[in-house]
Amino acid sequence: MTATGDLLHRFLFERLPVRGHLVRLDASWRAAIEHQAYPEAVTAALGEAMAAAALMAGALKFEGRLSLQFEGKGPVRLILAQCTHRHAIRGVARHDALPEGVPAQGGLFGDGQLAVTIEQAEGGERYQGVVPLVTARLADCLEQYFERSEQLPSRLMLAATADRAAGILLQRVAMGETGTATERAEADDAWKRLGLLVATVSPKELFSLPSRQLLRRLFPEDDIRLFEGAPVFFQCTCSRERVAGILQSLGGDEVNALLAERGDVEVRCEFCNRAWRFDAVDVAGLFSPGAPQPAPPGLH
Ligand SMILES: [Zn+2]
Numbered sequence: 001m002t003a004t005g006d007l008l009h010r011f012l013f014e015r016l017p018v019r020g021h022l023v024r025l026d027a028s029w030r031a032a033i034e035h036q037a038y039p040e041a042v043t044a045a046l047g048e049a050m051a052a053a054a055l056m057a058g059a060l061k062f063e064g065r066l067s068l069q070f071e072g073k074g075p076v077r078l079i080l081a082q083c084t085h086r087h088a089i090r091g092v093a094r095h096d097a098l099p100e101g102v103p104a105q106g107g108l109f110g111d112g113q114l115a116v117t118i119e120q121a122e123g124g125e126r127y128q129g130v131v132p133l134v135t136a137r138l139a140d141c142l143e144q145y146f147e148r149s150e151q152l153p154s155r156l157m158l159a160a161t162a163d164r165a166a167g168i169l170l171q172r173v174a175m176g177e178t179g180t181a182t183e184r185a186e187a188d189d190a191w192k193r194l195g196l197l198v199a200t201v202s203p204k205e206l207f208s209l210p211s212r213q214l215l216r217r218l219f220p221e222d223d224i225r226l227f228e229g230a231p232v233f234f235q236c237t238c239s240r241e242r243v244a245g246i247l248q249s250l251g252g253d254e255v256n257a258l259l260a261e262r263g264d265v266e267v268r269c270e271f272c273n274r275a276w277r278f279d280a281v282d283v284a285g286l287f288s289p290g291a292p293q294p295a296p297p298g299l300h
Contacts, residue, residue: 004024004210004229005024005025005026005027005028005164006024006025006026006028006231006232006233007023007024007211007229007230007231007232008021008022008023008054008057008058008087008229008230008231008232009021009022009023009211009226009227009228009229009230010226010227011211011225011226011227012224012225013194013219013222013223013224014222014223014224014225015222015223016187016191016194016222017172017173017174017187018170018171018172018173018190018191019170019171019173020168020170020171021055021058021059021168021169022055022167022168022169022211022214022215023051023054023055023058023166023167023168023232024051024164024165024166024207025047025050025051025054025089025164025165025166025232026163026164027234028089028232028233028234029047029050029089029160029163029164029165029234030162030163031234032050032089032090032091032234032271033047033162034273035272035273036092036093036273038095039098040162041098041108042093042095042108043160043161043162044160044161045070045076045079045108045138045160046079046091046092046093046160047159047161047162047164047165048138048139048158048159048160048165048167049068049070049079049080049081049091050081050083050089050091050160050165051158051159051160051166051167052068052081052138052139052142052156052158052167052169053067053068053081053082053083053091054083054087054089054167054232055167055168055169056068056083056116056142056169057083057084057085057087058087058169058230059169059171060118062085062118062120062127063085063120063121063124064084064085064118064119064120064121064124065084065085065118065119065121066082066083066084066085066116066117066118067080067081067082067115067116067117067118067119068080068082068114068115068116068142069114069115069116070109070113070114070138071109071112071113071114071115072108072109072110072111072112072113072133073109073112074107074108074109074110074112075095075096075097075098075099075108075110076093076094076095076098076108076109077094077095077096078092078093078094078095079091079093079109079138080093084235085121087230087231087233088232088233088234088235088237089232089233089234089235090235090236090237090272091271092270092271095108107136108136109133111132111133112132112133113130113131113132114130114131114132114133114141114142114145115128115129115130116128116129116130116145116149129145129148129149129150131144131145131148131149138158139156139157139158139167142154142156143155143156152171153171153172153191154169154170154171154172155194155195155198155199156169156170157198157199157201159203159206159207161203161207164207166203166206167206168198168214168218170194170198172187172191175187194219194222197218197219198218200218201214201218205217211229212226236271236272238271238272238274238276240276241292243267243269243276243278244278244286244292246267247265247267247278247283247286248286248287248291252287255286255287256283256287259278259280259283263279264277264279264280265277265279265282265283266278
């Protein structure tokens with residue numbers, strides 16, 4: 001029996017103040033990088049970020065879109081992974097030529113930062129938390145984010161290849177004022193124990209063991225309730241209107257110069273590689289007095 005992909009599961013420990021999420025991306029992940037030719041190390045980093053985005057979309061409450069953005073001065077300038085509350089994922093990486101012999105992910109980013117942004121749908125508030133990149137391991141940076149920005153101790157294991165991306169997230173739930181000193185000490189010990197256990201998971205297990213079996217293998221002594229998985233899928237949110245807005249913000253002079261040079265203006269979506277084409281009539285329409293105004297700048 002092998003694992004079923006493209007599912008996000010929630011689980012909880014029946015007798016401990018700890019909950020978790022487990023995700024496996026197969027077809028959704030392959031669709032997200034179908035048109036890209038990233039070097040192996042960049043693919044792995046983007047896949048891990050995508051799995052992490054799905055785990056965080058499961059763990060945090062919002063309606064809209066969550067973005068994980070790793071930015072650095074190293075050869076990989078940007079890894080952007082997004083997941084909506086409906087679990088639609090997409091992502092993109094920008095990088096320079098990678099130096100020879102860089103171990104997977106080691107030193108890919110250099111000095112940099114991780115930004116977690118939640119854009120709420122329907123005019124809700126935009127939330128952003130930023131932490132410095134502490135190590136080359138994306139999971140470490142995200143654990144730091146949870147600790148600092150959410151005051152939520154977390155353990156995260158991620159793995160990705162060009163075929164699959166997967167991850168598991170454990171989070172310690174606050175006990176409030178109810179627990180006695182003994183109960184708190186026990187919860188501390190249990191949290192340490194679970195952290196050590198989850199760290200033993202191998203990429204192979206994350207990719208291929210069925211969820212229930214994986215949890216049993218990692219936490220044989222604990223009673224775990226595993227909830228039914230929610231589907232995760234690839235979906236891009238680019239649209240003609242959004243591209244039109246980008247062109248409008250470039251300005252008439254620049255867009256008309258592009259038009260004169262090439263006969264039409266083509267904008268290719270970085271996420272899904274779809275080409276949006278604007279001919280002379282379209283461009284004239286964009287800059288006519290009655291044209292709709294560009295949307296405010298931001299991630300589209
Ligand atoms: Zn797109």
